Amino acid sequence: MSTLIIHSATLYDGSIGGTTDDGALRIEDGTITHVGTTGDSRTWPSDGAEIIDAGGAPVVPGYIDVHHHGGGGVAFDDGPEATVRALAEHAAHGTTRAVLSYVTDSLDLMEKRIRDGAAIVRDNPRVIGLHPEGPFLDPGHKGAHPEHELKDPTDENVRRLLDAGEGTIVQMTIAPERNNGTEAVRMLVDNGVVAAVGHTDASYETAREAFDNGATQLTHAFNGMNGIHHRAPGPVVAALRDDRVWIEIINDGIHVHPQVVRSLFLEAPQRVVLVTDAMSATCNPDGDYMLGQLKVKVRDGIARLAEGGSLAGSTLTMDLAVANAVRKVGVPLDVAVAAATGHAARCIRMDDRFGRLAVGYPGDVLILDAETLLPTRIWADGEAVEPA
Known part of the structure; x- marks a missing residue:
């Protein structure tokens, strides 16, 4: 099983006003399993996980x-x-x-x-x-x-x-x-x-x-x-x-x-x-x-x-x-x-499946550069994609 934890992020969950400072999320086998704060993430299962410190950068849905x-x-x-x-x-x-x-x-x-x-x-x-x-x-x-x-x-x-x-x-x-x-x-x-x-x-x-x-x-x-x-x-x-x-x-x-x-x-x-x-x-x-x-x-x-x-x-x-x-x-x-x-x-009436950083949604996640707002890291279904 592949597991990814991103912490110390400014999370934008895909809705207006849906912002979490010092946020964190966890992806396991392509699906988001946890969303919360960096403090919360310390209690999440992390054996074998790749752990990324976002350094306060924006983290948004794919x-x-x-x-x-x-x-x-x-x-x-x-x-x-x-x-x-x-x-x-x-x-x-x-x-x-x-x-x-x-x-x-x-x-x-x-x-x-x-x-x-x-x-x-x-x-x-x-x-x-x-x-x-x-x-x-x-x-x-x-x-x-x-x-x-x-x-x-x-x-x-x-x-x-x-x-x-x-x-x-x-x-x-x-x-x-x-x-x-x-x-x-x-x-x-x-x-x-x-x-x-x-x-x-x-x-x-x-x-x-x-x-x-x-x-x-x-x-x-x-x-x-x-x-x-x-x-x-x-x-x-x-x-x-x-x-x-x-x-x-x-x-x-x-x-x-x-x-x-x-x-x-x-x-x-x-x-x-x-x-x-x-x-x-x-x-x-x-x-x-x-x-x-x-x-x-x-x-x-x-x-x-x-x-x-x-x-x-x-x-x-x-x-x-x-x-x-x-x-x-x-x-x-x-x-x-x-x-x-x-x-x-x-x-297109698919908001129950896509477009959010929320538990149960696919691990489609971007880390953005805080200045340019362009992606520096990309995951689709929890799989890394090389940014342009």
């Missing part, structure tokens, strides 16, 4: 990314071997649980990729679900999705993807104003899938209707949707006004200005979810890449479509998203950590 597409030069769409490689790149930056996101393609190809992804979810406990980001999106807000593959979310089309996922799809992005959009939202909810509003031309009123019919997430707020106008508040304000809705944000300083990110945290700190929307170029040099069917140029770490120049995902990692939230946006560390851990788990 990060959960519910919306990203790849890394290390490959995309999740490229198949199981590519997925393993991309996941390893993100794990080195503290992402210990992942939802695999897929861009729009033909329904036939999306079905195949989702079936492959479903097998990964069954085989790899660190992959906790799938997220088809298309093809039920608005052509006018398509972003980096091929317009000719976009479709209405008819019952048949939605059912094809759900069946391919065999219960592993945890969320699906949809433009609710498309034909059958309201019915599709209800269908997703009835099948236990989080309906996320995104890549949409929805007005405030249409977004409110989608939320009233069961949608509970906003895909990368501000991107791929109408912005806030004083006479047309749009879907972001609709989400802010509804306590049932989780709000994704890509906090790379490029997709959304830090002061706009700050506004979201100030108004709805309990419902912001940090995501990376990372594409294949993440953790790789600048160059030319593909995002699904579309060519992407990455220059100075910014990914844009070769044709049209639209932002095409990001090259962000979750450790930087959290650090940016504190250092550039001005969010307290407990709030930033919650947005990458407990909130991420809650928005």
Whole structure:
């Protein structure tokens, strides 16, 4: 049996306000067995344990990314071997649980990729679900999705993807104003899938209707949707006004200005979810890449479509998203950590299993550098991961 005890830490448990000074935790065989103070830890079983003095550094749950597409030069769409490689790149930056996101393609190809992804979810406990980001999106807000593959979310089309996922799809992005959009939202909810509003031309009123019919997430707020106008508040304000809705944000300083990110945290700190929307170029040099069917140029770490120049995902990692939230946006560390851990788990209804430093939860733990807030030590299921 492997045992790890970390003491003399500032523990952030994955919730806002859930901070313990001079804290400690114990992991045995991949599961957290004890959480308390350094004084408490002296009474815990320690025979054969690795004992680490954190020196007061922040210790937080492993990060959960519910919306990203790849890394290390490959995309999740490229198949199981590519997925393993991309996941390893993100794990080195503290992402210990992942939802695999897929861009729009033909329904036939999306079905195949989702079936492959479903097998990964069954085989790899660190992959906790799938997220088809298309093809039920608005052509006018398509972003980096091929317009000719976009479709209405008819019952048949939605059912094809759900069946391919065999219960592993945890969320699906949809433009609710498309034909059958309201019915599709209800269908997703009835099948236990989080309906996320995104890549949409929805007005405030249409977004409110989608939320009233069961949608509970906003895909990368501000991107791929109408912005806030004083006479047309749009879907972001609709989400802010509804306590049932989780709000994704890509906090790379490029997709959304830090002061706009700050506004979201100030108004709805309990419902912001940090995501990376990372594409294949993440953790790789600048160059030319593909995002699904579309060519992407990455220059100075910014990914844009070769044709049209639209932002095409990001090259962000979750450790930087959290650090940016504190250092550039001005969010307290407990709030930033919650947005990458407990909130991420809650928005896909897995907070009973992931996203917390609590007894019975997996040994997904990060020790952060007190200055940079980047991980210096990483464990997933109690197994050490080499940080980047």
